[in-house]
Amino acid sequence: MISKNLFFKLMREDLKRRLWSIVLLLLVFFFALPVVAAMAPSAYRGFLEPVFLTEHMLNSVCSTLGATSPFLNVIMIGAAVLLAISGFHYLHVPKMCDFYHSQPVSRKMQFAVVYTDGVIIYAVTYLLGVLAALTVLNVGTLPGCGMVTATNLFYGYFVLLLEFLAFYSMAVIAVVLTGKVFSAICGIGVLYGFVPGVIMLVSWLMRYFMSTWNERNIEHVLYRVRFLSPAAAWFYNYEMLDKSSDTTLRVTPLAAGDITLLLLMSLVFTAIAFALHCIRPSESAGKTMAFRKTQPWLKLLLMVPGSFASGLFFSEIGGGRAWFVFGILCGTLLIGCFLEILYHTDIRAAFHGSGILLAGTAIAMLLYGALDGDWFGYDYRLPKKDKVESVSIDFNFDYWAADGLNRNLEFSYDYKLDEARYYDLDKVWPLLEHVSQREGDNQSGKNIYYGIEVAYHKKNGSTEYRSYSLDYSDPETEAYVAQIYDDPAYREQYYAICFDAFRSKLHDVRVSGEIGSEGLADVSLTKAFLDIYREELMQVGLHTILWDSPRYTVELYSGNGTLLYYPVYAECEKTIRFLEEHMNLTALQKDFSVVYVEFFDSSQQKTRRYNCWDDPEIIERISERLTLEYVDGRYTNSGKYRFGLSYMREQAEGCFWVQGVLQIGSDAAAQGSKPKDWDTENYDYLISKYYEDPMEYYALYGISYFEGMLPMNFDK
Amino acid sequence: MIEARKVTKSFGDVRAVDGIDAVIEEGGVYGLIGTNGAGKSTFLRMVAGILKPDEGEIRIDGAPVYENPPVKANLFYIPDEPYFLPNAKAVDMEKYYKAVYPQFDRERFQSMLEQFGLDRKRKVAGFSKGMKKQLAVIAGVCSGTQYLLCDETFDGLDPVMRQAIKKVFAGEMAERDLTPIIASHNLRELEDICDHVGLLHKGGILLSRDLYDMKADVHKLQCVLREDGPAMEEIVRGLKTVKQEQRGRLYTLTLKGNREEIEKTIAAAEPIFYEVVPLTLEEIFISETEVVGYDIQKLIF
Incomplete structure (x- = not known):
């Protein structure tokens, strides 16, 4: 009971001390919520018909005051940094640190008080802003839309509060780990950006050094490790929320798993911050880093990726590998020296810890050698066939198969390489072995290549993505590709006209020629056309698709607004006859001069x-x-x-x-x-x-x- | 009782406190004396539970002090430069201390502020250095803790305030066994208040003695001998002489031992004049540290 009383008393005292941050956040939320609520809809008045006005205003309000509001998201991250620093700033000032640590209050209690106050300040000021905005909307700008606006704003409040917890906890870790405000700000930047930054750097390096590297690998890595960084989770969640709109929420609600992940992240980060706060020595106030033992590790962790970033930079400017090496050496030296200067607040200490500097340089050079020489044979290596369940191959030359639709005819970036599966590995493997053996030889400039993307879906549930270049002027390559491409099982996965949903939704067919386009006169003919055309297209061989030009392009319109372009080759005789019977194709020709x-x-x-x-x-x-x-x-x-x-x-x-x-x-x-x-x-x-x-x-x-x-x- | 057992604390490569063993009994004033950098503040901060010793342990009334709020509730730390909450007035500090120290006496605090002429509703940031120290001492006294850890607290106070605070300490000690532990580099400042003194040097404790015992054991003798009488060396042969000076015919000796025995020995030589005078704290330290092989003049003055 005594502890509880003390906790609340200390909370009250701490809030008094942080009055300025409360006032600042109240002001920010006042301008970001009720003021925006009053201003935003007025921009549409006079421009839109009254029928559309309310709906348009609702969408506008929800996107500017809800979870996807860029302003509120920036405020959320800013508030996390501000409250972490203002709350735990006492750890950076020796006098303040002595004052708080001399009192009969445990560090656990002190942490709980300051941390909780930070959350309360954000939660309450934001809530007041939401209530004020709802009042403005319901009384003034959008009366009668209370349910939609309240649902959207409160959902936004819920999501941003969860994300705030993750960002705030991470920022507190940075503040506790450091001993000065400047180093705390740098630390927050490093902790927020390290994981996404390193992943991005790895992606750049792999793209630079490995010809079979596929960017999708990194997307999956980022997705999988997003729990390590609030910034990575935030990027992912923001995209999810913004993907499409639920009618009431006006955003896509986050999956229960993502909400749980945010909560778990916050809990784990808070636990780390709490543990660090408890063991943090008071004498570290005023020093750059609170824990001396972290200094060499931090130096190493920043020096190695930083040197590669510098290598890429110099390589881009100077061109060539020599500049890359120069960049690595410069990067390690500059980052190593800068950190030592920061640690000691003395430029003369730049070369302290030269052992770590040398170790970092050696590691960076070793990694460079491994990447440049492909020591592990990444470009030549195929996954073990017995561990692969299926593959997805996007050949890229057939633009109609690369339309990015899933089987429900919804746009899907992931369909071609994640959902479309081909299981006949015996047909695929000869091609993959053939192309992987050729990778590594620099063949550019010799022939015309098409890049293909391959996803190896493994039995353990993981997926590995690769990019290869195929030389279609090589008959052997063409023969390997034909084995797969001419297999109906492959085309049924990639040709949207083979999807059941497409047939049911098709409502218009047009043919484009050299000038303009002609449509089928009778809509009822579309399905008959599709049946004839699909059957013939499935029979068109790879060689024709690669080397012949189609005579016509057909435009296929589905009911949900999808427009697909498909080729009509000369050998599609039934299709051409059908088209000639039902439209004037000669009108599409033009005499070029x-x-x-x-x-x-x-x-x-x-x-x-x-x-x-x-x-x-x-x-x-x-x-x-x-x-x-x-x-x-x-x-x-x-x-x-x-x-x-x-x-x-x-x-x-x-x-x-x-x-x-x-x-x-x-x-x-x-x-x-x-x-x-x-x-x-x-x-x-x-x-x-x-x-x-x-x-x-x-x-x-x-x-x-x-x-x-x-x-x-x-x-x- | 505060017990320090083999307490060591380093800051980076610098060893600030090196294996201190000390016992501070309650009810008296403990003076912690040493030069700048001797480790006084570090030791006090460890006693206050701010710093964790690298080695050894500090226990207060039998329990370790570090991260032990019930133990820390019984001590109040006044640093060299007291910290007050930003924009706080004395009244705000009063409320804060009341929240942290449940036994904090608000009425006493208010009356003492009046007594010391400090405005309760004035921002502390506008106080002078001495006023801030007074406020910190008042807060410490009113917090009702048994131990009051004062780091250079009398430095910057005018003599009147110094005496006033000493008087407050004396009153509190008599009333409720308050135990002030005062760190200072100035021996003269502590002379009339300390009961027990610990001398710190280079992170270690040179000596820790009860001032009364030291005073009872060391004596200063001023004496003028007859011309036809025995020489001084012969007279004090049986006594333990720490120091001997001669100006003209006046001898000044620092002697260890029983006062009556010394007086008896000197009286037997029938000198023209002799007097046993009290030693200043400074003189006691000179003699004590010289005994253990240090030149106090070089250490403190």
Whole structure:
């Protein structure tokens, strides 16, 4: 009883001491909640029909005052930092520390009092803001919408309070671990950002060093380790909440597991902060770090990733591995010295702890060697086949299979590599072994590659993602791919037209040609078309898809607003006949008068034009190879033949990207240009162009691809 | 009773307190004397339960003090520079101490503030250094604790206030056995108040003695001998001489032993004049530390 009385008395006294933070948060919440509630909806008045006004205002209010409000989220993180520092600041000032620790109050009690007050200050000031905002909304701006606004605002209150607990506890750990306000702020930054930062850095490094690395691995790692960092959990939760809207809440409610995770995180972080507070020596007030033993570990933990970040930075600027090594050495030295200066508050102490400095440099160089030399054979290594249950492969060349829809026709980033599964490993493994053996050889610049993404779903429930490059000009590769791609079991997983939901929701079919598009006159014909087309498309072989151009693109509209583009190849005879019977396809053709190649030179930020042809024979030949879409007033080649080329000047003046798009049109300006001589057999001419004007070389190179007459290997 | 057993405390590479053994009995004033950096404040902070000893243990009334609120409820620590809550007035501190020390006497606090001429409703931040020290002492006295740990508390106080506070201490000691433990580098400051003195040097305790015992054991003799009488060396041969000085015919000796025996020995030599005068604390320390082989002049003065 005495303890309880003391606890409440101390709480009251502590609140008096922290009056300024209470007033500050009251002010912030006043402007963030009732003031915004009064202002935000008025922006829509006069612009919207009254029918839509209320709904629009409700959405606006819920997004600015609810869980996904950027302002409230920033306040939540700011309040966590502010309250942690204002509450436990006494640990940083020797006089204050002596004052509190000399009193007959245990450190446990002291922690409980200050910690609880921090939570109460945030919870109460935020609650008052919510109540004030609801009053403003119900009395003034949105009368009659009390249920929706109250549900949304209180749900936001609940979620942000949970997230505040996690952030606040982590910030308290940082304050207790340090002995100065400045180092506490740095510590909070490190604790908040370390896990996401290191994961991001690993991702960058793997992308830099490993050609088969796939970014999705990191997303999964981040998802799995989000419990280590409130920032990582917050990123994830924010995306979840913002994903779609429940009608009453106006946000997607967090799963029970995510709420439990937040609570557990808060509990664990609080327990750590509590334990550290209890063992924290009073004499550490005024020092950079409260626990001397943590100093070398912290130095090492920051120095190694920091050196790699520095390596990447210098490598990006200077180019090449030598600059990477230079960056590592600079990074370790600068971070190591900076931390020692911070520890001792003395620039002369920069080289203290040189053993750790050397150890950090050695570790960083060792890791660099391992990554650069791929000591563990990451790029060549396949998971053990007997441990893999299924694979997902996204071949990427078939844009219609890469539409990112799941079986319910909802957008799903995860469907292609997580949900679509292919179980015939005997068909997949020869391809994967073939491509993984070729990885590691730098093959860029020799041929045209398509990148593929592969997900290995293992029997233990984990998934490993890889990216490979396939050279389709290699017949062996094409044969391996055909084994999989021509298997209906594969296509049924990736072609949305095979999904049951698609058939039931399809309501319109249009065909796009060189000019405009035509739709099926009778909506009832759509299902008949789909049946014919699907059957034929499933029979179109890989070789046709890779090397032939479709004659038409069909646009398939489903009832939920989904629009899919699918190719119609010449061998889809029944489909073409069906289309010809029900629409005027000839109206979609256009007689082109000129063909030219344009490149956007990003170094000079201007478009340059090359190779204008007005020879009908060439135009006809190119037209045959293309299926066009009408974009921004001109025809482009659907992205299929879009190519990006890297270019390095001989004098090493720099490098930039050149992106080329074959354009076909009747541009008056292009009419006056004379087509250049084009000798497809003359390599010397092409190579000489490279040395004369690399830009022109690439223009020729691009056209050579379309004409399909030159081999791709210009590696001379 | 406060007991320190082999207490050691280091700050980084610096050993501030090195194996202190001390016993502080209740009911008296314990003076902790030493130079700057001798370890007085560190020792006091360990007694107050602020710092945890690296080795050894400090027990108060038989129980360890560190992280032991019931034990700490019986002591009040007044640092060299007292801390008060931000923007607090004396009345706010009164409320705070009342929350922390249940036996805190608010009426006494208010009357003492009046007695010392401190405005209860004035912000403490506006007080002078001496006024802040007075306020801290008043708070300490009114907290009702048995032990009052004062670190350089008399430093910065004017002589009148110093005497007033000593008087308060004396009254509290008589009334409820208050035990002030006063750390200071100034021997003269503690002379008329301490019952027991501990001398700290370089983190260790050189000596810890009862002042009454020390005074009873060490005596200062001033004496003028007859010209035809025996030499001083012969007269004091049977006594333990700590120090001997001569100015003209006046001898000044510091002697250890029983006062009556000393007087009897000197009287037998029939000197022209002799007198046994009381030693100052400073002189006692000079003699005591010299006995253990230290030159106190170098240690303190």
